[in-house]
Amino acid sequence: MKNKFISKRYWKNNSTPMGQVDELAKNFDDVINLSLGDPDLITHNIIIDNAFKDARQGHTKYTDFRGDPELRCEIAKFYKEEYALDVHDKEIFVTTSGCLAMYLVLEAILDDGDEVILQAPYFTPYYQQVELARGIPVELSTYEEDDFQISFDKLEKLINERTKAIIINSPCNPTGNILSRQTLESIRDIAVKYDLIVISDDIYTSFSFNEPFIPIASIEGMKERTIIINSFSKNFTMTGWRIGNIIAPGYIINVIQQINENLVFTSPSISQRGAIHALRNRKEIQPEIIKEYKDRVFYAADRINRIPNMSVISPKGTFYLFVNIKKTGLSSIEASDAILKEAHVLTIPGIAFGDCGEGYLRLACTVGVEKLKEAFDRIEKMDIFKIKGEHHEQ
Template sequence: MKHRFLSKRYWNNISTAMGDSSGLLSKYDDVINFSLGDPDVTTDMRIITAAFNDAIKGHTHYTDFYGDQELREEICRFYGSEYNYDVAIDSCMITTSGCHAMWLALEAILDDGDEVIIHEPCFTPYQQQIRLARGIPIPLETYEEEEFQINPDRLKKLISNRTKAIIINTPNNPTGTCFRRKTLEEIVKIAKTYDLIIIADDIYTLFSYSEPFIPITTIEDMQERTITIGSFSKNYAMTGWRIGYMLAPEFIIKIVKDINENNVFTAPSISQRAALYALKNRQDIQNSILEEYKKRIMYAYERINKIRNMSVLYPRGSIYLFVNIKKTGLSSEEVAKVMFEKAHVLVLPGNVFGACGEGYIRIAITVGIDKQEEAFNRIENMSIFKKEKQINI
C-alpha cells in the first residue's frame, strides 16, 4: 500500500498466504483448517501448572538479558545428553520465538547486500527476514524427484563473493524432508570451502520419523560456524508461549544480546519458566505428542495417495505433507481456492513457499483423524479429485 506516512519498503505488498489465512476461517462455519502449523494439542498441564506456580512465586520480572539462567543450563544439558554435544552457557541465548531468533541472527551477521542462500520450498518468512536485515535472499530450488534434498552442485553454483550464509531447515517446512547425513556432510564441506555460516532452523527436531535427527552443529568443526535456532512451539505444543533459543559462538551471542536490548529486551519470564519445565519433563511429554502425529500423518498419507490427481512422498519428518496436485491441470492457488470454496478445507498453495512449490499444496496435520476423515471425504467428492466411474461392458 502506497502512502506518504508508510516506509517505502512496504509500499509493495509483503503479506503472504500464511499470514492471511486466519482471515478466511470465519467465512464458513464448518471450515477444516490445514493451513497453519499450530497444533490443536494444548500445552501439557504439567508445564502450565509449573509456570503458573512460578508466576505466583515472583517470576514476573525481567530475566537476565541472555535469558533465564536455569533454562540456559537445561538447554546445554539437553544437548549433552541427547547428542553428546558440549554447549557452553555463554553460547546460548533465549529468544522470543524461533522466528525472533532467526531475525536476530541475520541482523547480527549481515552487511548491506550480503547474500543468504535458502533452499526452496521454504518457510515463508525467510525472504523478508533476510531483507529486513538488509540482505539478499538467494533461492536454491529442490525437487520432489530428489526427495527435496539439497543438490551440492546447484548449491555451489549460487555462491558468490557476497554469499555470507546458508539457511537449512530439516525436518523441513513445508516439504517434510529430512536431510540425510550425506546431504549434511556435503553442506558442511561447502561451508568450510567457501567460509560460510550455517543457520540451522531446527524447529521440528522431534518429528524425524525414519532416522534420528542430526543437528548440523554437532558435525566435526561446525560449532564455530553454525547458528542453531531452536523453539518450543512444535516440539512441545507451545506455539502461544512464543519462546525459542539460539546457540552460536560466544561473540555472536554477545552481539545478539546487544541487538535484542533495543528490540524486546528479554523474552517473557513466565514463558521461559514453562520452557524449563518442558525440557525437564520432555520424555513424558513428547512421547504422546510424537505418537499422535505419527498416526495423523500416516492416515493423511494413505488417504491422499488414494485420491485421484493427488500424490505425496512417504512421510519422513515435520508435521506437514507437500501434496502434488499437478495432474489436476490447475495452479496451486487455483486448487487451494477451489478446495476452500467447494469443500471448505483450508490449505496453503505450494507456490507461496517458493517458485518450485508450484504444483503442490501444503497440508498441516494439526487436526485429529476424525476431522481429517471428514476433510478427505469432502475432497474426494470434488470434481477435480473424484474418481471417474468405471464403465462395465
C-alpha cells in the same frame, strides 16, 4: 500501500497466499483448517502448572539478558544428553520465539547486500526476514524426485563473493523432508570451502519419524560455523508462549544480545519457566505428542495417495504434508481456492514457500484423525480429484 507516513520499503504489497487464503476462509462456517501449524493440542499440564507455580513464587520480573540461567543450563544439558554436543553457556541466548530468533541472527550477521541462500521450499517468513536485515535472499530449489535433498552442485553454483550464509530446515516445513547425513556433510564441505555460516532452523527436531535427528552442528568442523535456532512451539505445543533459543559462537551471541536489548529486552519470564519444565520433563511429555502427530500424518498420507490427481511422499518428519497436485492442471493457488470453496478445507498453496513449491499444497495435520477423515471425504468428492488427468508441468 503508498502513504507519506509509511516507509517506502512497505509500499509494495507483500501479502502472501497464506494470508489471502486465511481471509477467504472467513466466508465459511464449517471450514476444516489444515493451513497454519498451530496444534490443536494444548500445552501439557506439567508445563502449565509448574510455570504458574513459579510465577506465584516471584518469577515475574526481567530475567538475565541472555535468558534465565536455569533455562540456559537445561538447554546445554539437552544437547549433551540427546546429541553428545557440548554447548557452553556463553553460546546460548533465549529468545521471544523462533521467528524473532531468525531475525536477530540475520540482523547480527548481515551487511547490506549480503546474500543468504534459502533451502526451498522454505518457511514463508525467511524471505522477508532476510530483506528486513538488508540482505538478499537466494532460493536453492529442491525437488520431490530428489527426495527434497540439497544438491551439492546446485548449491555451489549459487555462491559468489556476496554470499554470507545458508539457511537449512530439517525436518522441513513445508515438505516434511529430512536432510540425510550425506547431504549435511556436503553442506559442511561447501561451508568450509567458501567460509560460510549455516543457520540451522531446528524447530521440528522431535518429529523425526524414521531415524534420529542429526544436528548439523554435530558434523565434524561445523560447530564453529553453525547457528542453531530452536523453539518450544512445536516440540512442546507451546506456540502461544513465544519462547525459543539461539545457539551460536559467543561473539555472535554478544551482538544478538545488544540488538535484542533494543527490541524486547528479555523474553517473558513465565514462558522461560515453562520451557525449563518442558525440557526437564520431556521424556514424559513428548512421546504422546509425537505418536499423535505421527498417526495423523501417516493416516493423511494414505488417504492422499488413494485420491486421483493427488500424491505425497512417505512422511519422514514434522506434521506437514507437501501434496503434489500437478495432475489437476491447476496452479497451487487455484487448487487451494477450489478445495476451500468446494470442500471447505483450508490449505496453503505451495507457491507461498518459494517458486519450486508451485504444483503443491501444504497440509498441516493439526486436527485429529476424525477431522482429517472428514476433510478427505469432502476433497475426494471434488471433480478435479475424480478423474485421472494428464501430467501438467508447472
